[in-house]
Amino acid sequence: MGILDMIHVTKRFGGLIAVNDVTITVEPRTIHSIIGPNGAGKTTLFNCITGFYRADEGEIIFDGEPIQFLPPDEIARMGIARTYQNIRLFSNLSVLENVLVGMHSHLHSWFIEPILGLPSYKREEAEARKEAMRLLEFVELDDKAFFLSKNLPYGEQRRLEIARALALKPKVLLLDEPTAGMNPRETEETMALIRRLRDERGITIVLIEHDMKVVMNISDTISVLDYGQKIAEGTPLEIRTNPRVIEAYLGRGAAMGLSQAA
């Protein structure tokens, strides 16, 4: 059993079966990519894991515990963080505040502590700020801590989203197309960052990605979805040569070959 197991997960929207009987095991400390054509059900699967959708059938086991009936905030507190396909920062908060919000579940003060200004509260806040600055340093945004996050350029917003997710101290990090819209250099940097997350922080990464170059480069395991069903799973090498995958990607096959050639 891995750190995150999806067992026969099915999610329907009316007549549409978005995720159909998918079983995926994510091993700890790996980068596990989920790929598939548009509308294959990848993001729906993410939403099922994080509790925003309730799976109609099947089980989701995180760290040995079933989580498919838990509310999303509780799942987050257990250690699953995510980023979004279309960046969703708290745009009118500062960069630092965004990260501090991510640390919410590791802090304890509520109403009365800040009002009384208790020393324990002040200490907690000071440490949280320090920790947040360290995270910003990690993604190289510490010099922009007091900018409004909506005023950051695109690539930095992506990195901030990752920093915010890291603030949760997640065991599993779900990244939804982290390199979308990036230029080759930014993509390169993001890949390095993702590797460092696994190697330095021991975080398990589940990655949705369309850029095959990225996927083939950094994944330990790849699962392929098509029309909500898992059609293949294996190492990058296995997936590259799998006839069913090539079939599903037929339209993109040429592009895939080209990007590999390049």
Added chain:
Amino acid sequence: MRGFPWRETIRTGLLGSVVALHLSLVGMVEAFSRREIVKDVVTLGQLLLLLVVLVAGYLAARKAAERNKAYAIIAGLIVGLIIGAVLAALALSIKPLHLRQVFTNASRGLVRVLLFDKKGMAGVLTLLAVMGGGGIAAGLLELLPNHVRRPLLYALIATLTLGLLRDIFAVILPRSISRFFYTSSGLTVKGAVVLAVAWTLYFAAAERWGQQVRGRLEALPPEKQKPLRLGAYAIALILLLVLPKLLGERGGYIFEVLDIVGIYIVMGLGLNIVVGFAGLLDLGYVAFFAIGAYTMAVLTTPELPAVRQYIPPMDFWEALPLALLASLLSGIILGVPVLKTRGDYLAIITLGFGEIIRLLVISDALKPILGGAQGITGVARPHLFGWTAKTPQDFFYFILVAIAIGFFISVRLKDSRLGRAWKAIREDEDVAIAMGIDHVATKLTAFATGATLAGLSGAIFSSKLFSIAPHSFNILISIYVLSLLIVGGIGSLPGVVVGAFALVGLPELLREFAEYRMLVYGAALVMMMIFRPQGLWPETLHAEEYARRKGTSTAKTATAGARE
């Protein structure tokens, strides 16, 4: 005149005319003309029309100045003359066309105001001359460089405001000084001149050296800045505390107004937590104000035999915690059913809640307990060591304490874990939840905190009025409080104070406004949304960002202009 923007100029003039006509025909001009700003020189009504000319003229002049500097003055003049001509046409046609039958405000008084108390042609010429002069002034204003224009404009505004607020300052100032500056209504001519010159000098100095002084203050090390800031706060606080004693009997009216403003500030601070911090649009906020007020009234009045037979009347301090508790609980009770709703739906539910409370209070069924339509009298007053608060000055202190509590809570929570959770929910609730924020507890805390502050405000309100009636708690209160937040800058604490003074204080002081309150509110809100959506005094972080972006955008247009 080649290239003169005839079309734009005429269009702006006609638009200004429409505004001027509107202001005249709804009766504002005539009503306001009863208040003199400078004795025998200018009334508020005339000022209103001049303001229209100035704004319209300035807009036209700015457009025209792009072609040729000299055109600015011509454009201003044309706009002024168009507006003057339209107003003259109105003044002359009221009688022959029997306009009074359609527009009740098209009265002889309006004609007199429009024609400057002169008859026929003389009046028309005066009107045209004044309006044309205003237009030329607007054109000149456009031609002035920034560092000259700004002090002049500010000085003009400051002087006129002082004239407008005669009722306050004539009372506050010692008799001898007051006699120099003020007459029985408005400024004296010499007073106005002295003030205008003084203000111009002040603003010119601020323009010249303000930046340097501020820069030098900011360059000071933080440990030197702190005592300076604390000193400024201390002086302000001492002034506030001493003011009621200083003014004595004379200050009754002023403190009546200040008390009302203060009650709205406390409510505003509460609603700011709900709407400004947590982003939960609450249109029924008056309900909590009512619950605080009614709990205080019901528990302390000697009336209401149905209640008195079980509980003897309490005093203010016994009832206050219960009033706060009642509003806190009602905040949670409202909060629970609306947890899942967002945006517009939330607004509609809270709107309903506000109405439910009002209808309960006014209902005959609950009359034995809540007093029905007549309300309740004999509400207890706060007392301290044998001294009982009676006058507006006395209540001023209590309201000041309530404001301080509201401020303190807001400041402390704003950047705490809870405050960040509120703001995160305001920005994107789904993501906030995905960050592990318990949205149930977070939202309920916001509702409860906001409701408690409204309850505090209501309890003081009912005690101050000595009696309360349901009509004091209608939906408009919710709208006023929300409007003052928007005008001040949503989420901003100083903004609450600024908004309360602008939207509650000014209309109280300017009785002429009372009738046009909603009109002015509406216009002010529309203007705010177009020209200053961030509010008069926006939250600091926002303010810095706005300034920064504005800086870069003007820099960009400047370089773009240079390239052309």
